[in-house]
Amino acid sequence: MRNRYLYITLLSILAWHAEAQGQAGTRQVPRLVVNVTVDQLRSDLLDLYAPAFSSREGLQKLLAEGLVFENARYPFADVDRASAISSVVTGTTPFYHTITGNQWIDRQSLRPVSPTPGDMAASTIGDELKRATQGQGKVFAVAPTKEVAMLAAGHTADGTVWNDTPKKGWTAADITDRALRCMTDHALGQDSIADLLLLTYDASSNDRQTYIQLDQEIARLLQQTEAQVGKDQALFLITSTGYTEEKRADLERFNIPAGTFYINRTANLLNMYFGGLWGQGKYVEAHFKNQLYISRQLIDNKRITTNEVLQRAKEFLLQMSGVKAVENHLYEAHTGDLVIELNPGWQIENEDTHEQSPVKTQLAYFPIIIYGSGIMSETIKTPVSIERIAPSIAKAIRIRAPNACKSEPLF
Structure with missing residues (x-):
C-alpha cells in the first residue's frame, strides 16, 4: 500500500509539473x-x-492582482530621471548605455547639454521590437518632458508625445489622456503584432493629492486599455525611477546632519593646488554638479600623467568637509573625470549661478509590478534589479533583449 501511495503521488506531481510547463510554454x-x-x-x-x-481599480488592484517585486533597486549611484528611464528600457546601467544624467558637460563647448537617443550607446526594448517585426510593431512614448519621452522611445520609435509648454506642468490626467489618445489614433494592440507604449508619470511632489490622482489615472488607464485591447491581450509593467529629492529644510529642522559643498570654490582651490605643484594653469577646465573635468590638453603640454593628476586630486578632495568618496571616470562617456560623492544630507551649490543641486537619496525600496496577460498574482520579497524589466518584456513578446542587457527575465 505504501509503495502504491508513493507511486500515485509521484504521478500527480509529474502531471502537475507537465501542465504548468505547458501553460508557460503556450502563454499568449x-x-x-x-x-x-x-x-x-x-x-x-x-x-x-x-x-x-x-x-x-488602480494601484491597489495592481498590488493585489499583479506579480509584485517589493524590493527593486537601481544598481548604480547618482540615479536621476534620465539615467533611470534609460536603464529601464535598455536593461543595463549607464556604464553601458552612457546616459549618465539629465545633463552633462560637452567636452568641446564646456557647456551643459541634455541627452538624446543619439547619445545612447545601447539598443532599447523598443528598438528590438522594431527589429524583430521588421518595423511593423509600433512604439510610442508619452512623458512630461521631451528628453524623457525621447529616451524612453529609443532610436526607432514611431512617435513621442511630451509637454511643450513647461510653464504649465502636466498632471497624471494629462499623461493618461494622451496615452489613451495615442492608443486610439494609432490602433495600438489591434493586430497580432505586439506594440509598445512607454509612459512616464511624475510623483516627485510626494504629497497625498499626487498619489490619489496617480491612483485614479492608473485605474482609468487599466480600464480603458483592457476595454480597447482585451484583458488578456495587454501587459502592464510599473516601477519607479528609484530616487527621491529630500527637502533641505526638513533635515535642518530635525537636526539631521547636513551641509553645502561649493563646487566652483572646490575647482578654484584644486587649480591653486595644482599650480603650486606644476605651475599656473586651468587644470580643472569645467565643473558640473558633483563632477570635475580635467584639461587633458594642459596636462599633456606639461607632461604630467593623468594618473598622477587624478590621484593627487583625489587625495586633496578627500580632506574637504562633506566628501565621502571620489571616483575616477577618465575617458568614460558623458561624465566628469572626477565624481565626488558627498555625505548623506549634503547638497552642492554653484556660487557663481547660485544653482543648488537637491539632496538626492536612493530609495530603500520601491516596487516592480507586472499585471495582465496571464500573469499570476504573487508577492516576492527577494531584491531585484530594474535591469530585469527589459528582458521580461522581451520574453513576453518573444523577441531578443536589448543588446547590452545581461540580466534574466523576472518571469
Missing part, C-alpha cells in the same frame, strides 16, 4: 505592452496614502 503573446515609470514613486508613501484611494 500580448498585443500591447504598457511600460509605466513613475518618477520618484515611493513604497512608503504608497502605503501611507493607500487608505485615501477612492477605488481598488
Whole structure:
C-alpha cells in the first residue's frame, strides 16, 4: 500500500509539473505592452496614502492582482530621471548605455547639454521590437518632458508625445489622456503584432493629492486599455525611477546632519593646488554638479600623467568637509573625470549661478509590478534589479533583449 501511495503521488506531481510547463510554454503573446515609470514613486508613501484611494481599480488592484517585486533597486549611484528611464528600457546601467544624467558637460563647448537617443550607446526594448517585426510593431512614448519621452522611445520609435509648454506642468490626467489618445489614433494592440507604449508619470511632489490622482489615472488607464485591447491581450509593467529629492529644510529642522559643498570654490582651490605643484594653469577646465573635468590638453603640454593628476586630486578632495568618496571616470562617456560623492544630507551649490543641486537619496525600496496577460498574482520579497524589466518584456513578446542587457527575465 505504501509503495502504491508513493507511486500515485509521484504521478500527480509529474502531471502537475507537465501542465504548468505547458501553460508557460503556450502563454499568449500580448498585443500591447504598457511600460509605466513613475518618477520618484515611493513604497512608503504608497502605503501611507493607500487608505485615501477612492477605488481598488488602480494601484491597489495592481498590488493585489499583479506579480509584485517589493524590493527593486537601481544598481548604480547618482540615479536621476534620465539615467533611470534609460536603464529601464535598455536593461543595463549607464556604464553601458552612457546616459549618465539629465545633463552633462560637452567636452568641446564646456557647456551643459541634455541627452538624446543619439547619445545612447545601447539598443532599447523598443528598438528590438522594431527589429524583430521588421518595423511593423509600433512604439510610442508619452512623458512630461521631451528628453524623457525621447529616451524612453529609443532610436526607432514611431512617435513621442511630451509637454511643450513647461510653464504649465502636466498632471497624471494629462499623461493618461494622451496615452489613451495615442492608443486610439494609432490602433495600438489591434493586430497580432505586439506594440509598445512607454509612459512616464511624475510623483516627485510626494504629497497625498499626487498619489490619489496617480491612483485614479492608473485605474482609468487599466480600464480603458483592457476595454480597447482585451484583458488578456495587454501587459502592464510599473516601477519607479528609484530616487527621491529630500527637502533641505526638513533635515535642518530635525537636526539631521547636513551641509553645502561649493563646487566652483572646490575647482578654484584644486587649480591653486595644482599650480603650486606644476605651475599656473586651468587644470580643472569645467565643473558640473558633483563632477570635475580635467584639461587633458594642459596636462599633456606639461607632461604630467593623468594618473598622477587624478590621484593627487583625489587625495586633496578627500580632506574637504562633506566628501565621502571620489571616483575616477577618465575617458568614460558623458561624465566628469572626477565624481565626488558627498555625505548623506549634503547638497552642492554653484556660487557663481547660485544653482543648488537637491539632496538626492536612493530609495530603500520601491516596487516592480507586472499585471495582465496571464500573469499570476504573487508577492516576492527577494531584491531585484530594474535591469530585469527589459528582458521580461522581451520574453513576453518573444523577441531578443536589448543588446547590452545581461540580466534574466523576472518571469
